[in-house]
Amino acid sequence: RSREMAKLTQLIDNEVFRAYATYATIVLLKMMLMSLITAYFRMTRKAFANPEDTASFGKGESAKKYLRIDPDVERVRRGHLNDLENVVPFFGIGLLYALSGPDLYTALLHFRIFAGARITHTFAYLIPLPQPGRGLSWAVGYAVTISMAYKVLKTALYL
Amino acid sequence: RSREMAKLTQLIDNEVFRAYATYATIVLLKMMLMSLITAYFRMTRKAFANPEDTASFGKGESAKKYLRIDPDVERVRRGHLNDLENVVPFFGIGLLYALSGPDLYTALLHFRIFAGARITHTFAYLIPLPQPGRGLSWAVGYAVTISMAYKVLKTALYL
Amino acid sequence: RSREMAKLTQLIDNEVFRAYATYATIVLLKMMLMSLITAYFRMTRKAFANPEDTASFGKGESAKKYLRIDPDVERVRRGHLNDLENVVPFFGIGLLYALSGPDLYTALLHFRIFAGARITHTFAYLIPLPQPGRGLSWAVGYAVTISMAYKVLKTALYL
Numbered sequence A, B, C: 001r002s003r004e005m006a007k008l009t010q011l012i013d014n015e016v017f018r019a020y021a022t023y024a025t026i027v028l029l030k031m032m033l034m035s036l037i038t039a040y041f042r043m044t045r046k047a048f049a050n051p052e053d054t055a056s057f058g059k060g061e062s063a064k065k066y067l068r069i070d071p072d073v074e075r076v077r078r079g080h081l082n083d084l085e086n087v088v089p090f091f092g093i094g095l096l097y098a099l100s101g102p103d104l105y106t107a108l109l110h111f112r113i114f115a116g117a118r119i120t121h122t123f124a125y126l127i128p129l130p131q132p133g134r135g136l137s138w139a140v141g142y143a144v145t146i147s148m149a150y151k152v153l154k155t156a157l158y159l
Helices: A002-013 A015-044 A053-056 A071-098 A105-127 A133-156 B001-015 B015-044 B052-056 B070-098 B105-128 B133-154 C002-013 C015-044 C051-057 C069-099 C105-125 C133-156
Strands: none
Touching: A002 A015, A015 A071, A015 C069, A015 C105, A053 A105, A053 B070, A053 B133, A071 A105, A071 A133, A071 B015, A071 B070, A071 C069, A133 B015, A133 C133, B015 B070, B015 B105, B052 B105, B070 B105, B070 C015, B070 C069, B105 B133, B133 C015, C015 C069, C015 C133, C069 C105, C069 C133, C105 C133
16 A cells, blocks of 8 residues: 555645645644633633533532633633634635645745734734724635635636 | 646546535535624624724723624524534535545535535525424435435445 | 546545544534434423524414523533534544554554544533543543644644
8 A cells, every 4th residue: 555655645745735734734723722722711710611610619509600601711712613614614625725736835825824814813802902903814814715715616616 | 746736636637526626615605604794794783792893883881782692693603603513524524525436426416415405504594484494404414414424434434 | 537536546545544534524423413412402402592493382472482591402512512623623634644644553543532532522511421521531632633733744844
């Protein structure tokens, strides 16, 4: 099977595909970071969603009061969901885009702008920055994904 | 590296893979559309989740009243989350299915029915249509994904 | 086009890629199962989110009382969202990892531990098990994904 393995390695050796793999991994790791930030806020704000998560704070009513909604926790969770809504299309459409034969410079431009926009979006959400900071960073990432989708459909369209 | 690039281009030249790329992009774009519809309802219903989003409506209490839950906004958000829950498995299992060597006719049938079911689901959710309209369109997309998963596991199973 | 199809088939013939396809499909199917469990709890607890879903229980006020939040339904929904937050990174980073040329034994170790951790997480959430059962199963899956991301970036990094 070494010949097939060689072919796979060639895919990961392709520069556009390597750039895609790098930036896709970065934005997925950034999205995963939201889980840790949520856990941090749940613990420092003592605001949990499940009774079993508050058991270490005592029994009965004394633990029940930590089953509550906290605005900081909810803010991180909204940021996390927004990541899911935007990183999933980037990952999917970006993969097809990377396979559609774009030139390296154009592909890097798309990937870098998307990653920068989503990192900015996270800071804008968590600090929070005044609008339209968050809105613009969201729109830039959205536009990059649409641009890649256009290239995929132009190259591959088969209905 | 032109030889490797040629190989990548061959992947996107394959008809099953092109059909997958087309329908995967369509359903991901449709999912992305939910963000715009949410933004539209948030602005027309004046119902926001973040204090900084209401700052342009005035200061203090006059802006605070727009931090509220609106049933139309929540409906679109439920539709968006339902898309995530169903389009993600389609994208992932569909990619593996497209690489598992299905015949073109069968693959197109799967992709077309899934895309049609999800577009129907969105209309059923947003109009809304009486049940079981939304439930059936959801079930059709679900069944298509299960059918592709069966083919993937039959072809590739390696535990 | 039979030559190209042959190449695609070679991808699915590669043992690492077959293992990836198998475990990715398993965890995506497990995630899809959460939809059915949600539907089951919504119907047995009679707790719905959309007015049109309660129409079969009567008209007006008699149906309205079923538009409510149920703790069991919410628990399954939190488990489903947690799946999305963790299975999406596994699918994406795992795909790139499978293409980065890991040895079969190491790759299988990653995929098996992740799948086991997520299945454990679901049981821990739904039974529910006392903490840190759910927390640990979440952390194991998270760590496996980070480990794969490290390999992808080490192999493919192209900024």
